[in-house]
Amino acid sequence: MMTWLMHHRRAIATTLSQMVSTPVASLFTLFAIGVALSLPTGLYVLLDNATQIAGSMPAQTEITVFMRDDASADDIAALRQQFKVMPGLTETRFVSRQSALQTISKQMGMTELAAGLPKNPLPDAWIINPAATDVDAIKRLATQLRKLPQVALVQADHQWAQRLDALLALGREMVSLLAIILGIALLAISGNTIRLQIITRHAEIEVSRLIGATDRFIRRPFLYFGAIQGLIGGMIAWGVVSLGIAMLAPQVSTLGQLYASHITLYSLDLTHGAILLAIAGSLGWLGAYMAVGRTLAQIEKKH
Template identity: 35%
Template structure:
C-alpha cells in the first residue's frame, strides 16, 4: 500500500504546533522577567540618593562581619604557624648518665607523635653557654657542671596542636629520669580560646546584621508598595496573580542586595588598602609575617550572592506582609 508523502509534513507541522504553546509560554515568561528586572532597575536609578543610602547601609552592615571574619582567618593562620614551630624541651635529672639519656631519647623517638629528637648532653650545653654568655671566668669557679642533659623534641605534624603537644608533654614528663618538661603553650591556648570566642561573637553579629539588612530592605519595599498601591489594585482588578504583582518588588530587593554587596566589597578593599601599610610595619617590628588577607574572587562572588539573597528575602517578607492587605474588594466595598 502506497504512503501519501504529504502526511509527513502535516505530522511535523502538527508536532511543532503541539510544542509551540510551551515554547511560547517559556519565551513569554522569560520576556516578562527581563522586562520586570529592567523596570525595577530603572526605578532605582530614578531615585539615586535614596537608592545609594540603602546600598550604603547594606554595605556597611555586610562589610563589618566579613572584615572581622577575614581578621580571624589571618589570626588563625598565624597561630597555626606558631603551633607548627612548637618544640618540647625535656630536662633530665642531674644524676642521669649519658647512656641512660640516650636510652630515654630512643624511647621517646619511638613514639609516633615525635618527628625529630636532639640530645644535648650536659658538657655540650655548658660549652655553648660558656661561649655565648661571656662568663668564662665565673664558670671556672663552679665545682661541677650544673646543667642537665636536655632533649629537644619536635612533634609530628599531626600532633602540632595545643592538645597534641599537651599529650606529648604528659608522656615525656612521666618517664623515669625526666625532671621537668617545658613548652610555652599557655599563651597559645589563650589565643585559641580568644579566637574561638571572637569567631562565635562574629557569627552572632553577622546574624544580627543580616536580620537588620532584611528589615531595612523590607521597610524600603513596603514604602514602594504603598507608593504603587493604585497600580497594584488595577493589576489585581484585571486578573493579575499574586506572583505577577509580587515579581517587581522581589527584583527590587535583589537589585538592592546587588548594590549593597558591591558597596560592601568596595568598603572592604578600601579598608584593606588603608590598613595594610601600618599592619605590615607593626608585624615587621615583631618579626612576624602577619598580614590581612582580602576577599578572593570566589569570596567576593559569595558576598554579592548572599547580599542579593538577603535583599530578596527582605522584599519577600514585605510583600507577603503588606500585599495581602491590598485587595480590590476593599475599594469596591468603600
C-alpha cells in the same frame, strides 16, 4: 518564552529607574546595607588571616627546659646522657645562653646593647621534641622533666596553641552571631524600603489585582528591587573590606618584621566574594518577598 523574558526585562528596567529617580535615598540605603554586611565580612576575613598565620607556625610541639643559673658543664653533660635514654623523646637540642643572647639581640636589633650587658641574663636551655602529640602525654613528660636535677623551668608550647584555637573558635562564633543579627537588620532595611515603594504604588497594585494580575506578576518588580539592592550593597561591602585590608596590610607587615616574621593579609577572593553577593542578594530578595506578601494579604482581606 519571549513574553516571559520581556516581563523580566521590564521589571529590571523599572527597578533601576526607581533607584535613579531617588538617588540620595537609594545611596543612603545602599551604603547602610554595605556597612551592615562589611562588619561580619571584615571580621571573617581577619579571622581567616589569623587562622592561616596560626597554621603556618610549626606544628611540632616543643618543650623548653631551662637550666638553673648555677648549672655547670657537668650538669649539662649529665642531662644530655639522661635525654638519650629517656623514652618519649624524638629530638633534643641544646641552646647555650650565649647563643640565645646573640640570636635575640640580632632579631631585635640590639646587638650593641647586648654587648654592653655586665651579665648574660638568659639561662642555658634544651629544646625537646616529644614523640607524643596528645595533651595528656605532653603534660606527663613535662612533669617528669621538672623533676630532673638543675632544671629551673619547663614550658610546653601546646598551651598557647590551645588558647589560640579557643580564641579563634570564640571569634568564629561571635562572627556567626553578628552575621545573623545584621542579616535580620538587612531584612528589615530591605523590607522598609520595599514598603515605601509599595505605598507609592498601592493604587497600581490594587488596579492590577482587579484586572486579574497574578501575585507573581505583582511581586516581580519588587523582588528584583530587593535583590538588586542587596547585590549592590554586597559590592559596597566587598569594596569596604578590600579597602580596609589594603590599609592594614602595610602596618601588619611592618609589625611582623619587628618580630622577624613575614605576615601577609589576604582579602576576599572571587569565591568568597561571590558567596557574599549571593547572600546579600538573597537577603534583599527575601525582605522584598516578605514585605510584598504582607501587602498582598492585606489587599486580599479588603476584597
